[in-house]
Amino acid sequence: MNRPWVNANQTQELMKITKLLVGILFLASTSMMAQEIANHTIGLRLGDSDGFGAEISYQKSIGRYNRAELNFGYRDSREYDGIKAVAVFQWIHTISSGFNWYYGFGGGAGNANFEARPDPNNANITIQPEGGLFVLVAGDLGIEYNFDNLPLLISLDIRPEIGIVGYGDFDDRFDFDIGLGVRYQF
Numbered sequence: 743m744n745r746p747w748v749n750a751n752q753t754q755e756l757m758k759i760t761k762l763l764v765g766i767l768f769l770a771s772t773s774m775m776a777q778e779i780a781n782h783t784i785g786l787r788l789g790d791s792d793g794f795g796a797e798i799s800y801q802k803s804i805g806r807y808n809r810a811e812l813n814f815g816y817r818d819s820r821e822y823d824g825i826k827a828v829a830v831f832q833w834i835h836t837i838s839s840g841f842n843w844y845y846g847f848g849g850g851a852g853n854a855n856f857e858a859r860p861d862p863n864n865a866n867i868t869i870q871p872e873g874g875l876f877v878l879v880a881g882d883l884g885i886e887y888n889f890d891n892l893p894l895l896i897s898l899d900i901r902p903e904i905g906i907v908g909y910g911d912f913d914d915r916f917d918f919d920i921g922l923g924v925r926y927q928f
Contacts (some may be wrong), residue, residue, distance in 0.1 A: 779803050779806075779807070779809055779834050779842075780801070780803065780888075780893075780895065780927035780928070781802070781803050781928070782800070782801070782802055782803075782927070782928050783799075783800070783801040783895050783925035783926060783927045783928070784798075784799070784800050784801075784925060784926055784928075785798075785799055785895075785923060785924050785925030785926055786798065786799060786923065786924055786925075787799040787813055787897075787899075787921045787922070787923040788921060788922045788923070788924075789901070789919045789920055789921030789922070790919075795815065795817055796815065797813040797814060797815035797826075797828075797921070798813065798814045798815075799811065799812070799813045799923055799925060800812045800813075801925065804831075807833060807834050807835070808831065808832065808833055808834070809831075809832050809834065810829065810830070810831055810832070811829070811830045811831075811832060811846070811848075811882070812827070812828075812829050813827065813828045813829075813830075813850075814826075814827050815827075815828075815852075820857060821856065821857055821859075822854050822855060822856045822857060822873070823854070823855045824852055824853060824854040824855065824873075825852055825853055826850060826851070826852030826853075827850055827851060827852065828848060828849070828850030828878070828880055828901070828903075829848045829849065829850065830846045830847065830848035830880060830882045830901070831846050831847060831848055832844045832845065832846035832882060833845055833846060837885070839890075840887055840888045840889065840890060841885070841886075841887055841888075842885065842886050842887075842888065843883075843884065843885050843886075844882070844883070844884055844885075844886065844899075845881075845882060845883045845884075846881070846882040847879070847880065847881050847882065848879075848880050848882070849877070849878060849879045849880060850877070850878050850880060850903070851875065851876065851877050851878070852875070852876055852878075853873070853874065853875050853876070854873045854874070854876065854909075855873040856870075856871040856872075856873045858870045858871075859871070872909050873909055874908065874909030875908065875909060876905055876907065876908030876909065877905070877906045877907045877908065878903045878904060878905050878906060878917075879903070879904050879906060880901050880902065880903045880904075881901065881902050882899055882900070882901050883899060883900050884897050884898055884899025884900065884923075885897065885898055885899075886898075886923070888927070893926055893927040893928065894924070894925070894926065894927065895923070895924075895925045895926075895927055896922075896923065896924055896925075897921075897922070897923035897925070898920075898921070898922055898923070899920070899921055899923065900918065900919070900920055901919040901920075901921060902916065902917070902918055902919070903916070903917040903919055904916055904917075905917075
């Protein structure tokens, strides 16, 4: 069909606008399909990039598609003893029935005490590394499965952490913490 009042440039612009609107509607409908999340969960998050290992984990829903996650970890090893608490605010989106993905950000703090170790230049001398308080910022990206017949939530997430401030020997490096979570929902 020939339309002399519509030129080729106008048709291309109209197609771009149509594609943009379809994309926006798709994204809006996907985020609106997010399912209800549990009001409370408690359990364990097992990870070990930064050496803290298992953490006690608690999640509290804040609205329909958001929640706060609080994690507390303790470590007692030959190299150091430490505690760490991290809080993350998350946005949850549905992939399919019972299967969600989420992302968020937050921060945390902790305390580390290191064991004395031999000097690498002289084995007769021991070095006592300084320990103390540290502060970090964290991101969070993960997937989770919510069982229909069980009040159980299983998750796998990546929580990158960057140290902001700390004790004298503090290493403000990037920690890429990967964790497997198992939580009871109530």
